[in-house]
Amino acid sequence: MPGLLSGPVCLTVIWMLSWSLRPSCAQIWTDEVLSDVQYGRLDSNVTLACGKSEIRIPVMWLHNHSSVLPWHQVMSDGSLVLLHADQSAQGNYSCYDDSGLLLHSVRLRLGRPPGILSISCQVPNHTHVRCSWSESVKTFLPATFNASFRGKTQESKPCIIDVTHRHCDVHHPAFWQTIHILKVTETNALGSQTTSVQFRLDKLLKPDPPASVSANKVEGFPMRLRVSWKYPTSWPQENAFPLRFHIRYRPYGSSIWSELFTVEVEVVISDALAGHIHQVQVRAQDDVNSDSQWSDWTAMRLVRPWEAGTTTEFPEDTTSPDVFNPFSTKPETSTVKSQNSVAQDDDNFCLLVLLILFSIFILMTLLSLIFVVWMKHRRREHATKQELASMVKMKSVPI
Ligand SMILES: *[C@@H]1O[C@H](CO)[C@@H](O)[C@H](O)[C@H]1NC(C)=O
Numbered sequence: 001m002p003g004l005l006s007g008p009v010c011l012t013v014i015w016m017l018s019w020s021l022r023p024s025c026a027q028i029w030t031d032e033v034l035s036d037v038q039y040g041r042l043d044s045n046v047t048l049a050c051g052k053s054e055i056r057i058p059v060m061w062l063h064n065h066s067s068v069l070p071w072h073q074v075m076s077d078g079s080l081v082l083l084h085a086d087q088s089a090q091g092n093y094s095c096y097d098d099s100g101l102l103l104h105s106v107r108l109r110l111g112r113p114p115g116i117l118s119i120s121c122q123v124p125n126h127t128h129v130r131c132s133w134s135e136s137v138k139t140f141l142p143a144t145f146n147a148s149f150r151g152k153t154q155e156s157k158p159c160i161i162d163v164t165h166r167h168c169d170v171h172h173p174a175f176w177q178t179i180h181i182l183k184v185t186e187t188n189a190l191g192s193q194t195t196s197v198q199f200r201l202d203k204l205l206k207p208d209p210p211a212s213v214s215a216n217k218v219e220g221f222p223m224r225l226r227v228s229w230k231y232p233t234s235w236p237q238e239n240a241f242p243l244r245f246h247i248r249y250r251p252y253g254s255s256i257w258s259e260l261f262t263v264e265v266e267v268v269i270s271d272a273l274a275g276h277i278h279q280v281q282v283r284a285q286d287d288v289n290s291d292s293q294w295s296d297w298t299a300m301r302l303v304r305p306w307e308a309g310t311t312t313e314f315p316e317d318t319t320s321p322d323v324f325n326p327f328s329t330k331p332e333t334s335t336v337k338s339q340n341s342v343a344q345d346d347d348n349f350c351l352l353v354l355l356i357l358f359s360i361f362i363l364m365t366l367l368s369l370i371f372v373v374w375m376k377h378r379r380r381e382h383a384t385k386q387e388l389a390s391m392v393k394m395k396s397v398p399i
């Protein structure tokens, strides 16, 4: 068995372990390096001091373990000035005295202080505001954000931040205040910048599109279509904040829409073109507040009115329009399918790699077992030969 430890099996195991541990090692390394970081502005002159203690001149500087430095000057106190530093000037700098002793080392990260943010807010109902932002200046540096929200004559309350998605949420804003102010502060190692925007919640109020839209023929009426839908799930109980709905429809291929408005959640269209497939869409708006915005239109529904002499091919349920509607459903299912198959391919690839690794492992084990058995065999042969030789010797010794 000790033969196994130094054998190829052990090597294989070590190789596999190091292979699987590599990403976490890299992680630890970057964390260590981050402990001594100096930040500087891109495209400016950046000064790196050679330690705090008094310096024995001359000193030598290395960048990423190489003596090739970006455009620079070394000052009389040994500090290094990088002139008009660009991205490639980032990295690990170390300075040495003339005997080769390391005096100081530092990691340089370059970037820019934060600039003004561009901010936009969505108001899907009366109790929720979500504001998101994007940087107008690329800073290249990690940043933190804080945000506050207030009505014109009101105490400010925090806008709760989601750092990864760069947005923040306000719950139960004071809707009766017309003007609201949002302030977002971005802070990084080089500075801090506050952006503030003013807006009117009633003008930003925009419901999500109506849900569960269905369009059906009306048995016995060749010019009628029944369209129904539900309040969007993000809109609170129907009675407190009623919505009004805008329905539009046209025979497939026509460019002219017919329209209907209602506060109900169902309409019967009575002027459909007999025998033709129709396209139907619905959108919603807060019924009380006409300054507010219409939702986006729902996906196109296709439906054909009832025709005399034809039997009902499809059951009269909400899914039947989808059967007529190859256009809206097909792209969805096909993208889902392709994503699935990509994921499956990945899985298959992993499985294959595992299988190959496993069979290499088995092969190595077998080989080293054979090797051990062979070694033992040889040793025994060797021993018997020696025994024989000594016996011969003993015989030849005269008694
Ligand atoms: C950087 O240093 C150089 C040389 O000392 C000088 O000419 C230049 O004006 C400096 N640039 C800035 C932005 O300070």
Ligand SMILES: *[C@@H]1O[C@H](CO)[C@@H](O)[C@H](O)[C@H]1NC(C)=O
Pocket (backbone or CB within 6 Å): 063, 064, 087, 088, 089, 090, 091, 092
């Ligand atoms: C030095 O290393 C840093 C990363 O540690 C890299 O961004 C930079 O481009 C490197 N520069 C040179 C000149 O090798």
Ligand SMILES: *[C@@H]1O[C@H](CO)[C@@H](O)[C@H](O)[C@H]1NC(C)=O
Pocket (backbone or CB within 6 Å): 146, 147, 148, 185, 187, 192
């Ligand atoms: C956000 O951070 C800035 C800078 O650190 C600070 O001045 C401001 O008071 C902070 N705002 C809030 C709402 O915490």
Ligand SMILES: *[C@@H]1O[C@H](CO)[C@@H](O)[C@H](O)[C@H]1NC(C)=O
Pocket (backbone or CB within 6 Å): 124, 125, 126, 127, 128, 233, 234, 235, 236
């Ligand atoms: C308002 O919209 C948000 C975001 O869609 C949702 O989380 C919340 O439940 C909605 N509020 C009500 C009362 O429906």
Ligand SMILES: CC(=O)N[C@H]1CO[C@H](CO)[C@@H](O)[C@@H]1O
Pocket (backbone or CB within 6 Å): 033, 036, 065, 092, 093, 094, 102, 105, 106, 107
């Ligand atoms: C911060 C950092 O990574 N410092 C390293 C830079 O390079 C010198 C010389 O090789 C190392 O000693 C430092 O640890």
